[in-house]
Amino acid sequence: MKVSNLLTNNMVILDLERDGRDEVIKEMVSFLKERKKEIKEKDLYDRLIQREELGSTAIGEGFAIPHCKVKSAKDLTVLLGISRKGVDFHSQDNKPSFIFFLVVSSPDNPSVNLQALAAIAHLIRKSKNLIKKILDAKNISEVLTVIQDEEDRIDE
Numbered sequence: 001m002k003v004s005n006l007l008t009n010n011m012v013i014l015d016l017e018r019d020g021r022d023e024v025i026k027e028m029v030s031f032l033k034e035r036k037k038e039i040k041e042k043d044l045y046d047r048l049i050q051r052e053e054l055g056s057t058a059i060g061e062g063f064a065i066p067h068c069k070v071k072s073a074k075d076l077t078v079l080l081g082i083s084r085k086g087v088d089f090h091s092q093d094n095k096p097s098f099i100f101f102l103v104v105s106s107p108d109n110p111s112v113n114l115q116a117l118a119a120i121a122h123l124i125r126k127s128k129n130l131i132k133k134i135l136d137a138k139n140i141s142e143v144l145t146v147i148q149d150e151e152d153r154i155d156e
Contacts, residue, residue: 001119003101004148006078010035012140016083016100021090022049025066028081028102040072044104058091062131063124067103069113076105076112078120080143082134099134123147126154 011032018027025048033041047068051057058064064087079102086096101120105113124130127150137143 001115002151003078003116003119003123004144004151006076006116006119007080007144007147009140009144011077011079012143013079013081014140014143016081016087019083019085019087021052021087024081024083024087024089024100025049025052028066028079028100031081032077032079032102032104036073036077038072038074039104040070043072044068044070048102052090056090056092058089058097059121059124060091060093060095061124062086062095062098063101064089064091064097064099065101065103065117065120067105067113067117069105069107069110071107073104073106076103076109076116078103078116082143084135099131123151123154126150 013031018024029045033039047070048066051068057066081100083098086098089097103116133146137146
């Protein structure tokens with residue numbers, strides 16, 4: 001599974017406006033609801049917050065991977081959110097998060113959720129300067145190209 005195959009043009013937020021953990025989650029959920037009408041916004045938000053209460057999904061180095069499973073999700077959805085100013089997402093390294101990969105899937109297919117999380121973690125771990133490259137991208141097309149190029153480089 002490749003992250004570049006999971007992301008589409010309409011699933012990227014170039015400039016997240018909010019600056020708190022819960023507010024950023026709410027912003028991404030609202031964005032997702034506009035594109036995926038079947039998603040139950042309150043249920044998704046509540047589940048994501050519950051997941052964060054178990055332990056932050058901010059993995060450090062400026063990245064966070066908020067994720068959950070909800071019954072209203074028909075298939076795997078990955079949303080990429082970018083905060084140019086950074087957000088306190090309660091990261092283990094106590095640094096702000098800038099790049100958010102929101103992963104939502106159905107509880108009926110738990111393996112696809114794990115595969116997506118593993119693919120994202122692999123990309124983040126193996127890429128050099130991924131955060132800088134994404135933050136330097138001027139538009140959605142450039143962001144997606146950065147991710148594709150990094151995956152191609154990693155797989156060589």
